[in-house]
Amino acid sequence: xxxxxxxxxxxxxxxxxxxxxxxxxxxxxxxxxxxxxxxxxxxxxxxxxxxxxxxxxxxxxxxxxxxxxxxxxxxxxxxxxxxxxxxxxxxxxxxxxxxxxxxxxxxxxxxxxxxxxxxxxxxxxxxxxxxxxxxxxxxxxxxxxxxxxxxxxxxxxxxxxxxxxxxxxxxxxxxxxxxxxxxxxxxxxxxxxxx
Numbered sequence: 001x002x003x004x005x006x007x008x009x010x011x012x013x014x015x016x017x018x019x020x021x022x023x024x025x026x027x028x029x030x031x032x033x034x035x036x037x038x039x040x041x042x043x044x045x046x047x048x049x050x051x052x053x054x055x056x057x058x059x060x061x062x063x064x065x066x067x068x069x070x071x072x073x074x075x076x077x078x079x080x081x082x083x084x085x086x087x088x089x090x091x092x093x094x095x096x097x098x099x100x101x102x103x104x105x106x107x108x109x110x111x112x113x114x115x116x117x118x119x120x121x122x123x124x125x126x127x128x129x130x131x132x133x134x135x136x137x138x139x140x141x142x143x144x145x146x147x148x149x150x151x152x153x154x155x156x157x158x159x160x161x162x163x164x165x166x167x168x169x170x171x172x173x174x175x176x177x178x179x180x181x182x183x184x185x186x187x188x189x190x191x192x193x194x195x
Contacts, residue, residue, distance in 0.1 A: 007132070007141035010178040021189075028075045035071020036064060083187035090181055094171035106133035106170040106182070109143070111162040113154065125154050129162050129182060133170055142177045146188040158186055 042063060094101040112128040127150075132143040148158065161184050162168070169183035182188075 007143055008177070010142055010144040010180065024079075028079045031078050032068075032071040032075040035074045036067045038067055038070070042067070083189070087181065087187040091171060091183060094173070094181065097173070100174055101171055102135060102137070102174055102177075103169065103171050104133045104136065105167045106131040108162045108166045108168060111159065113159075125150050125152055127155070127158055127162075129158075129184075131168065131170060131180075131182060135177065137174075142180075144178070144180055146180075146182055148186050148188055150186065155186070158184065 095103070108129060109132050110130040112130070114126055114128065127148045128145050129148065130143070130145045132141060134141050148155075150158075170180050171183060172178075172180035
């Protein structure tokens with residue numbers, strides 16, 4: 001009688017996910033505030049350099065408005081691009097880690113696309129990719145999920161990559177399968193980086 005391989009579920013605990021999301025929100029807020037402060041300082045400095053004396057309050061307020069716009073743009077850029085930068089860096093590190101990292105082929109068990117109406121303005125698609133794999137060294141099966149958010153309602157590319165029990169590469173540090181990364185050209189939510 002064949003024996004079944006034990007399967008362990010690896011997930012990001014709720015409190016850790018909430019803490020990571022909170023910290024990420026604070027980082028974005030600090031980025032916006034730093035942009036506002038830098039804009040105000042630049043306006044005051046440029047006004048002093050151009051006229052030889054302190055800038056008029058109207059020029060400082062105009063600089064603050066420009067700084068706020070630049071800070072908002074920087075916060076949105078960091079918030080939108082940083083998960084991709086983290087994903088690329090983590091994958092590069094895991095691919096070159098040698099025996100300190102595990103690389104396996106995982107099967108996509110399911111791709112969920114929960115439908116939620118947009119609360120404010122832009123529509124954002126959300127996918128949950130459920131994968132399972134067998135750790136070759138430990139002989140233990142693992143099952144996990146990663147969440148992906150993107151602009152627009154859907155991503156046909158992600159749907160094609162994860163359709164019908166597709167095989168995807170999964171990397172994770174040895175003995176830490178909860179920190180797995182699915183090698184797809186999309187970045188998961190920031191909370192998934194700290195599993």
